[in-house]
Amino acid sequence: MGESPDTMDDYMRMSERTARESLYTLSRGVVETFGDMYLRKPSLHDLQELYAAHEERHGFPGMIGTWKGQYASGHHRSPSLVLEAVASQDLWIWHAFFGVAGSNNDVNVLDQSPIFDDLLNGKAPDAPFMVNGNEYKYGYYLTDGIYLQYSTFVKAFHHPVEERDKIFKRRQEGARKDV
Template sequence: MLANGCSANSTDEYCRLAESTAIENLKHFCKAIEGIYGATYLCSPNREDLKRLLCKADKKGFLGMIRSLNCMHWEWKNCPISWAGQFKCLHNKSTIVLEAVASYDTWIWHAFFGAIGSNNDINVLWSSPLFDNVVNG
C-alpha cells in the first residue's frame, strides 16, 4: 500500500489479504518504524543539537537559522471522488500537502501530513501544529 499508493481493498487481489487485515498490518508497520526511528529522527532538537545546527548554518551564511520549513504537494492518484474538490491544486490534480522541517543532515524535526491540496503554503501554516506551537510559545 505504501510503495504502490493503492487502497487497502485492492490488496486482496494480489496479496490475498482482507482490507481490515491490510490496514491493521500497515498500522503495525508504522508503529514499528516510529518505535525504531522515532526517538532519534522524529524529535525536537535538544541544546546540543541546536548548537550544532546554528554553528553549521553560520558557516553557510545563514546566521541564526535553525531549520527551514517546506511544504510539498504530492499527487494523490487514489483520492476518493467525494473528496476530490477539496484536494485540488493549481494544476487541477488531487494533491495532499506534506509540511516538513528538516536540517542539513536530513533529520526530520517536524512533519505534518494531510493538509488539503487546495491550500497554498501560507494556509497550510495556519492549520499547522508547528505554527500553533510557535504562536503559543
Template sequence: MSSSSSSDSTAIEETKFIGSVMAKTIAYYQNRLGETSRARSKLRNPQLRRNHEVGHYRLIEDYFADDAIYAVKFRRQFRMRKEPFLCIVGDLEGRFPYFQWKMDTERVKGFSPIQKCRATIRQLAYGMGADKWDEYFRMSECTVRECVYEFCKAIYLVYGQRYLRKPTINDIHQLYTVHEGKHGFPRMLGSIDCMHWSWSLCPNAWRGQYTRGDHKEPTIILEAITSHDLWIYHAFFGPNSANNDINVLDQSPIFNHIYLGKSHDVPFQANRVAYKRGYYLTDGIYPPLSVFVKSFTCPNDPKIKEFKEAQESARKDVE
C-alpha cells in the same frame, strides 16, 4: 364455581397457545440461522496454499542475492538503498517477535521478516491496495494490513526517540553552526514548505475536497521542516489540497511547543535586534513573522539579488 372453572380453563388454553407460538417462532428462527450459517460456510473461500517460502526465495533471488535480477532497480522499488532496508529489517527482527521467522502449529514456516517489511514498504511507497501483491509476496489482504500496522508501530518504538522528535538545545546549536557554514545564514533552524502527494485511490466521495485545478488527480498536503542533512523533524500530513500554505500553517502543530512554553529558546542578535529563537526559510506566501525569513519578489539592488539567490538555494533542502 362454573364461571371460575371456565375462566381458569380459558387462561390455561391461552397459555398453551402462546407457548406453542413462541416455540414455533424460536424453531423457525433457529432453522433460518442454521441455513444462513450453512450458506455462509459454502460461500466462504477455501484456505489457499500460498507457500510462503516460495515468496521469500523469489524475493531474495530478485533483490538480495549476489547476482540479483533487479539489483539495479532496488532503490527505485524500495525507495531506499539496500543497506538501510536490511538495517531496519535486522532491528525489527531482533526486537519484535512479530517480525521473526517462525513456524505455525502445522510446522509450516510463516512469512519472513524481509517479506513483511517489503510488503509494507511497497504499500507505503506506492499507496496501492493491500491485495495488490498477493501473487508476488504470497500474502493475503488482511496480513498485509497487519504488517503495515505492526511495522509503523515498531518503527516508532525503535527510531522515535532519535529521529521523530523536536531538536534539543544541542541540536539547535549544531543546526546554527552548520547552516551558517553551509548556507551563510546565521541562526537558521531549517526550511519549511508544503508539497502535494498524489492520492490516486482517493474515494469518490472525497475527490471534490482533495482536488485542485492545478493538479490532475486528488492530492494530500505535507508540511515539513528539514535541516541541511535532510533530517525532517516536523511533518504535518493530511490537509486536503484545497488549502494553501497559510491554511495548513493555521492547522499545523508546529508552534504548539512555543504556546505551551516548552520550546528551547536559544537567543541571538542580528542588526542590533535581539531574537529569542532561530528562524526558518520560506517562500513568499508565508506571513511576516519573526520566525520566517522570506525572499524578495523583484529585487533591483545587487545585495538584495544576492540574498534572494542564497535564500532560494538554501531553501532547496526542503523542496
C-alpha cells in the same frame, strides 16, 4: 494522512483490515526504532548545532531549517499532493505533512504542526544567536510567501529591485531547495 483505511482498497489491492494492520505495524516499528532519537523536540544543543551547520553551508546565522511544500507530478499543472517538510542537514525531519492538495494549503498545514505549538503558547526554548551585534531569542525558518507574518518565518522578496535583495532571494531559494 488523514485518510480512512478503506480509501486504499483499490489502489493497494488489500482489504481495509489488512491496510489498517499494516499501517499500525509500520508506524509502531518506526516509533520503536527511531522514536528516542528522532521523535522528540529539539534541545538547545540541537538548535545550536543547526545554527552552526546552516550558517556554514548557507551563510544564514540563526536559521533552524526551511519549509518546502507542494508537489506537482509531470501530468498535472497544479499541485496534486502536499508534502511539507522541515529537515536539518542530517535529514532529521522536524515536521512532515502528507496529504491531498486542495484544502490543505501551507496555512492549514502550519495549524497542524507541533513545531509551532510551543512557540505560539510561549513555551519554546530560548535559543539565542547573534547577527551584526544584535541578539535574537529564537531561530527562524526560510519560507515562501504564503506563510503568515510570524517572526520565525523569513520570506524571500517577491520582486527584488536592489542587488542585495536579489542576492538574498537567490541564496534563500537555494537553501529551500535542500529540503
